[in-house]
Amino acid sequence: MCGICGIIHPGNKNYHECEPVVRKMMAGLKHRGPDDSGFYADINCVLGMRRLAIIDLHQGQQPLYNEQRTILAFFNGEIYNYRELKASLEDLGHLFTTNSDTEVLVHLYEEYGVKMLAHLKGMFAFCIYDKSENTYLFARDRFGEKPLFYHVSNEVFSFSSELGSLIENREIPRQLDEEALNYYLKTSLVPEPLTMFKNIKQLPSGHYMLWKNGQVDVRQYYYLSYQVDDRIKTDSDAIDYIKPLLAQAVSRQMVSDVPIGAFLSGGLDSSSLVAIMQRHREKPLKTFTVKFADEKYDESHLAAKVAAHCGTDHQQIEIPNYDFEESMFWQIISHVGQPFRDTSAIPTFFISREIAKHVKVAISGDGGDELFGGYSIFDWYLKIEHLQKWPRAIRRLTKNGIKQLQNLSYFHNSSKIRQAGRAIDTSLLTAADIPISLNEMFTPQDIGNSGLRTAETHGESKYALLKHRPDEFGSWSPLRRIMYYRLRYTLAGNMLVKVDRMSMANSLEVRAPFLDPDLFEATAKLPDRFLIRSGVKKYLLREIMKPTLPDAVFQQSKHGFNIPLHSYQNQNYKRLAQNLLFDENPLPHLFPGSFLENVYNRGIKAKKDNSEISVYRASHQLWMMMQLFGWAKKYEVSQ
Numbered sequence: 001m002c003g004i005c006g007i008i009h010p011g012n013k014n015y016h017e018c019e020p021v022v023r024k025m026m027a028g029l030k031h032r033g034p035d036d037s038g039f040y041a042d043i044n045c046v047l048g049m050r051r052l053a054i055i056d057l058h059q060g061q062q063p064l065y066n067e068q069r070t071i072l073a074f075f076n077g078e079i080y081n082y083r084e085l086k087a088s089l090e091d092l093g094h095l096f097t098t099n100s101d102t103e104v105l106v107h108l109y110e111e112y113g114v115k116m117l118a119h120l121k122g123m124f125a126f127c128i129y130d131k132s133e134n135t136y137l138f139a140r141d142r143f144g145e146k147p148l149f150y151h152v153s154n155e156v157f158s159f160s161s162e163l164g165s166l167i168e169n170r171e172i173p174r175q176l177d178e179e180a181l182n183y184y185l186k187t188s189l190v191p192e193p194l195t196m197f198k199n200i201k202q203l204p205s206g207h208y209m210l211w212k213n214g215q216v217d218v219r220q221y222y223y224l225s226y227q228v229d230d231r232i233k234t235d236s237d238a239i240d241y242i243k244p245l246l247a248q249a250v251s252r253q254m255v256s257d258v259p260i261g262a263f264l265s266g267g268l269d270s271s272s273l274v275a276i277m278q279r280h281r282e283k284p285l286k287t288f289t290v291k292f293a294d295e296k297y298d299e300s301h302l303a304a305k306v307a308a309h310c311g312t313d314h315q316q317i318e319i320p321n322y323d324f325e326e327s328m329f330w331q332i333i334s335h336v337g338q339p340f341r342d343t344s345a346i347p348t349f350f351i352s353r354e355i356a357k358h359v360k361v362a363i364s365g366d367g368g369d370e371l372f373g374g375y376s377i378f379d380w381y382l383k384i385e386h387l388q389k390w391p392r393a394i395r396r397l398t399k400n401g402i403k404q405l406q407n408l409s410y411f412h413n414s415s416k417i418r419q420a421g422r423a424i425d426t427s428l429l430t431a432a433d434i435p436i437s438l439n440e441m442f443t444p445q446d447i448g449n450s451g452l453r454t455a456e457t458h459g460e461s462k463y464a465l466l467k468h469r470p471d472e473f474g475s476w477s478p479l480r481r482i483m484y485y486r487l488r489y490t491l492a493g494n495m496l497v498k499v500d501r502m503s504m505a506n507s508l509e510v511r512a513p514f515l516d517p518d519l520f521e522a523t524a525k526l527p528d529r530f531l532i533r534s535g536v537k538k539y540l541l542r543e544i545m546k547p548t549l550p551d552a553v554f555q556q557s558k559h560g561f562n563i564p565l566h567s568y569q570n571q572n573y574k575r576l577a578q579n580l581l582f583d584e585n586p587l588p589h590l591f592p593g594s595f596l597e598n599v600y601n602r603g604i605k606a607k608k609d610n611s612e613i614s615v616y617r618a619s620h621q622l623w624m625m626m627q628l629f630g631w632a633k634k635y636e637v638s639q
Contacts, residue, residue, distance in 0.1 A: 002029075002032060002033045002049050002050055002051045002052060002062070002074075002075065002076040002077075002161075003026075003029030003032030003033050003049060003050045003076060003160070003161040003162065003165065003504075004029075004047075004048070004049045004074040004075070004076050004125070004126070004127055004148075004159075004160070004161055005022060005025040005026060005028075005029060005047075005048050005049070005159060005160035005161065005165055005166070006022060006025075006045060006046055006047035006048060006074070006127065006158070006159055006160075007021060007022055007045065007046050007156065007157070007158050007169065008044065008045040008136060008156070008157040008158075008159075008211060009044070009045070009155070009156045009157075010043075010044045010045075010134065010155070010213070010214065011043060011044065012043060012044070013043065015041060015042070015043055015044075015045070015046055016041070018041075018046040019041055019046055021046075021168065021169050021170075022039075022041075022046045022047070022048045023039075023048070024168040025048065025160055025165045025166065025168045025169065026039075026048040026049070026050055026165075027168075028160075028162065028164050028165030028168050029049075029050045029160070029161060029162060029165045030050050031335075031504060031505050031506070031507055032050055032052065032076075032161060032162070032504045032507070033049065033050025033051040033052045033507075034050070034052065034507050035051050035052055035053040036050070036051040036053060036061055037049065037050050037051065038051065038061055038062035038063055038074065040063050040072065040074075040129075042131075044134060045129065045136075047063070047074055047127065047129065048074075049062050049063075049074045049075075049076075052360065052504075052507055052509060053257075053258070054078065054256055054257060054258055054360060054361060054509055055078070055082075055099070055100055055101055055255075055256065055257055056098050056099040056100040056257065057257050057258070059097070059098040059099065059100060060098060060099075060100035060102060062074050062075060062102055063102075063129075064098065064100060064102045064103040064105075064106055065106060066106050066107060066110050067094075067095050070130070070131050070132045071106050071109060071110055071128065071129070071130050071131070071132075072106065072128070072129050072131070073102055073103075073105045073106045073109075073126060073127065073128045073129075074126065074127045075101070075102040075105055075124065075126040075127075076124065076125045076126065076146050076148075076161050077122055077123045077124030077125060077126070077141065077145070077146045078101060078122050078123055078124070078253075078255075078509070078511065079101040079104060079105070079120055079121070079122040079124065080121050080122045080252040080253055080255055080516075081119075081120070081121040081122070081252065082101035082104045082122075083255075085104050085108060085119060085120075086099075086103075086104050086107075089104065089107045089108065089111060092111060094107040094110070094111070101122075105126060105128065106128070108120075109128050109130070109137065114137060114208055114210070114221070117139055117208060117221045117222075118221070120141075121252065121516065121517055121518070122141060123141045123143075123145035123146050123511070123512070123515070124139070124140070124141045124145075124146050125138070125139070125140045125141070125146040125147060125148040125161060125203070126138070126139060127159070133212070134212065134213075135210060135211070135212045136157075136210070136211040136212070137208060137209075137210055138150075138159065138203055138208065138209040138210075138211070139203075139207070139208040139209070139221075140203050140204070140205050140206070140207060140208075141205065141206075142205060142206045142222040142515075142517055142520075143205055143206070143367070143487070143491065143492060143496065143515045143520075144192070144204075144205030144206075144491070144492035144493075144496050145496050145500065145512060145515065146161070146500065147161055147162065147202065147497070147500060148160075148161060148202065148203045149161075149162070149163050149166050149195060149200055149201070149202050149203075149337075150166075150200070150201055150202075150203065150209075151166065151169075151172045151199060151200045151201075152199075152216055153171070153172070153199070155214035156171075157211050157216070158171075158172060162335070162337055162501070163195060163197065163200065163336075163337025163338060164334055164335070164337045164635075166200065166337075167197070167200075167337075167635065172197075172199075172200065173198070173199065173638075174197060174635050174636055174637045174638065175197065175198040175199070175637065175638050175639075176196065176197075176198060176587065176590075176632065176637050176638065176639050177194060177195065177196055177197060177198040177199075178198075178452070179194060180194040180195060180196045180198075180338075181196065181452065181628075182447070182452055183465070183466075184196065184339060184341075184624070184628070185441070185442040185446075185447055185450065185452070185624070186436065186440055186441075186442065186447065187436055187439045187440060187441075187466065187489070188341040188342075188439060188440070188441045188494070188620075188624070189341065189439075189489070189490070189493040189494045189497075190338060190339075190493060191465050191466060191489055191493050192204035192205065192465075192492060192493065193218075194465070195337075195338055196338035196339060196631065196637075197338070197637070203218065204218075204220070204492075205222075205492045206220055206221060206222035206223070206224075207219060207220050207221065207222075208221055223470060224470070224484055224487060224488060224524075225470060225472065225524065226476050226477075226480040226483075226484070226524045226525075227472075227524065227525060228525060228526070228527050229525035229526075230527075232525065232526060232527060232530070235530075235540075235543060238526060238530045238540050238543075239540070239543060239544055241522060242519075242522055242523065242526070242540060242544065243544050245516075245518055245519045245522050246272075246276065246513075246519060246544065247276055248516070248518065248519075249513040249514070249516030249518070249519045250273055250276045250277055250280075250363075250513045251280065252513070252516060253363065253511045253512075253513045253516070254277065254280070254363075256360075256361050258359070258360040258361060259286070259358070259359040259360065259361070260277075260285075260286075260359055260361045260362070260363065261285065261286035261287065261288060261355055261358060261359035261361070261362045261363070262274050262277060262285060262286070262287050262288070262312075262362055262363040262364075263287075263288060263289070263351065263355075263362055263363065263364045263365065263510075264287040264288060264289050264303045264306060264307060264312070264314070265289060265290075265299050265302075265303055265365070266289065266299040266300070266301070266302030266303035266304075266305070266306055266553070266556070267299065267302075267365065267553070267556070268368070268374070268538060268541060268542065268545065268549075268553055268554070269365030269366075269368030269369065269374070269514065269541075270364070270365035271303075271306045271545070271549050271553050272365070272368070272541060272544075272545045272548075272549065273363050273365055273513055273514075274287055274306065274307075274310055274312060274363075275306075275309075275310050275545065275548045275549055276548075277363060278310045278311060278312055279548075284311055284312050284313040285310075285312045285313065286312070286313045286314075286315070286358055286359055287303070287307050287312040287313070287314045287315070288314075288315050288316075288317060288351055288354060288355045288358075288362070289303035289304075289307075289314070289315075289316055289317070289351075290316075290317050290318075290319055290347045290350065290351050291316050291317065291318045291319070292319055292347075292563070293318075293319070296564070299556070300316055302552055302553065302556055303316075304316070305550055305552050305553075306549065306550060306553060309549065309550045315354070315358075317350060317351050317354045319346075319347055319350055319563075323568075323570060324568050324569065324570050324572050324573040325572075326572055326576055328346055328349065329576065329626070329627075329630060330630065330634065331349065331505065332345050332346070332349075332502075332627070333627065333630050333631050333634055334634070335501040335502065335504075335505045336497060336501050338631055339624065339627035339628040339630075339631045340497070340498070340627055341441065341494070341620060341623065341624050341627065342494050342495075342498050343563050343565050343568075343620070343623060344498065344563065345498045345501075345502050346563060347563060348498055348499065348502040348503070349502040349505060349506070352502050352503040352505070352506040352508045352510075353506045355506075355508055356506040356507055356508040359508075360507075360508065360509060361508075361509045361510075361511065362503070362508060362509070362510050362511070363510075363511050363512075363513060364499060364510045364511065364512050365512075365514065366491070366495055366496065366499055366510075366512040366514065366515070367491065367512050367514030367515040367520075368514045368538070368541065369486075369538070370483060370486050370487045370491050370514075371514050371519070371520060371523045372523065372531060372537075372538040372540060372541040373479065373483065373528075373531030373532045373537055373538055373539075374537050374538045374541075375486065375537075376537075377438055377439075377482065377486070378479060378482055378483070378532060378537065379532070379535070379537070380423075380438060381434065381435070381438060381478060381479070381481075381482040382478060382479065382532075383423065384423060384426050384427050384434060384438075385478040387423060387424065387427035388427050390427075392428070395424055395427055395428055396428070398424050399421065399424045399425060399428070402417060402420055402421040402424060403421070405417055406418070406421065406612060415609035415614065418609070418612060418613070418614070425437075426438065431481070432466075432467040432469070433467075435466070435481070435482055435485035435486075436466050436467075436485075438482075439485075439489075439490060441617060441620055441621060441624060442621060442624075446621075449592075449594075449595050449598070450591050450592070450595050451591060451592055451595065452591075466485075466489060469484075477528050479528050479531065479532065480528070496512075499512075526540065542554055565616075565619040565620060565623060566606060566607060566615050566618075566619045569604060569619070574604060576626065576630075577600060577603070577604070577622060577625075577626050578600070580625075580626050580629040580630055580633065581596045581599070581600055581625055581626070581629060582596065582600075584633070585629055586629055586632040586633040586636075586637065587628075587629065587632050587637070587639050589639060590639055596625065599621050599622055599625050600622060600625075602618040602621065602622070603618050603619050603621055603622025603623070603625075604622065606618035606619060
């Protein structure tokens, strides 16, 4: 696991002037790789990396070369099947000097070129420099576990694993991207390939990029797809098909030359992985969980039951009383490099910091909901699909009636009225818009009040990135359509961002066995009845794990990893919000004062759901504004 960076400027006789810049970029990645560093420079490029040593601790220094030293690689991530690939390459005559997965990449490229990507099973972002062709190949893994950002200007290409490192290159302008801002407000995230910095892009997951002769060529190599296999008819068929692939996925990701631990929330996903891991170990696996002060959000008692049942060496990390620490707010901005809505980054940071004291690698349950159908939003989406069977005129009349009820004081505190109104509103949208709407934090009316351009006023193309769908999308079931959206955008743009940045901030590598490509492609063939059945989510995973896990795991409702943000708002929080939104706003002309006042007042005062807005949404709208202006202040961003 590492961080990589560099500046490519072909034929630059003054390339030595780039060296101190790349050294600064490397310094900005030290938390991703405190063990070692690597550096390469010639007339065409200056490349660097920081290394967290996991595989081949003593010989895995980068860059690594082919036999003729005409091809070299800088690599961030892990290739879980590197041993099998190495053996096959040796059979083809390739000679290796290390046991590193990075060297496997070099020889795999030498043998197959860009077609090498089809052979990789892992999480990765890498740069391969083919000196004989003066070509650079960049690639990211299928689901976006490892990041890669880049900027192109006047045939100069700069890249890095993190935004904060990339903009150590002061030649890159720091300007707000209004399109990205619109997505951020609408969907709570910045989708690939955008970033909040104008003219800085991220290479999308499942894509590769070639840089040659000053030209960028970005292409997709992996396509998410759902094609039901009708031969899977019974529960036994499905269990026999998926169970060995789940075990294989876990086994693959236990490859390491350093100790491995696991996140354990007590939920089905992490508990399943821990049980499978412990079954293949002689010594107790180290497991870790967070204990929240608020019982509504705490699952530590359940994690303890699972740990005792599986026989792990379990540790509990307490997060006391949600007392806001301003330093944590700035930590999130520093490591994500742009505004970030998901406040579960806070406990993720704390538990990663604790785990890193004991192990270098931890297994996480990320991706389980996306593969097996675990989110409540999936149920919500199916209800919307059912509502769309009502005549449109009836739904419009119902919408108007709900608005009238919302104006009555008697219904002011009714969250059910608000939920019904949102359901009806959503049902009136197109199939492409519904997944976007379900993820929104600011409504179209909110965004209209903000003064920004919106999809509603400037054409449907405004959210075109999120409406790009495979040709077969229309043939998928409603459940598979929402699962595609969550996997393609929410997982890549939020969940995996949080896990990568908060864990690597503490020099901890996190692996997600549920994102094993063979496992995903198998679950993508399952009929829907094996995902959600009679309202029971993750039906098949439950059936697979029932003989292995305690009953309490299956009786518990899903909590997630969110914090009660409204309880987090002490005087320091309010002071920071006041400062960023009003007193020292770094982008004072971006929004009308009335819009910011409304966001601030709702975010601070909301302590109970009502007919207009939930506490969750009100508090997170304010957090999002604070993150936006905090980011602009930290990085001196212009409008």
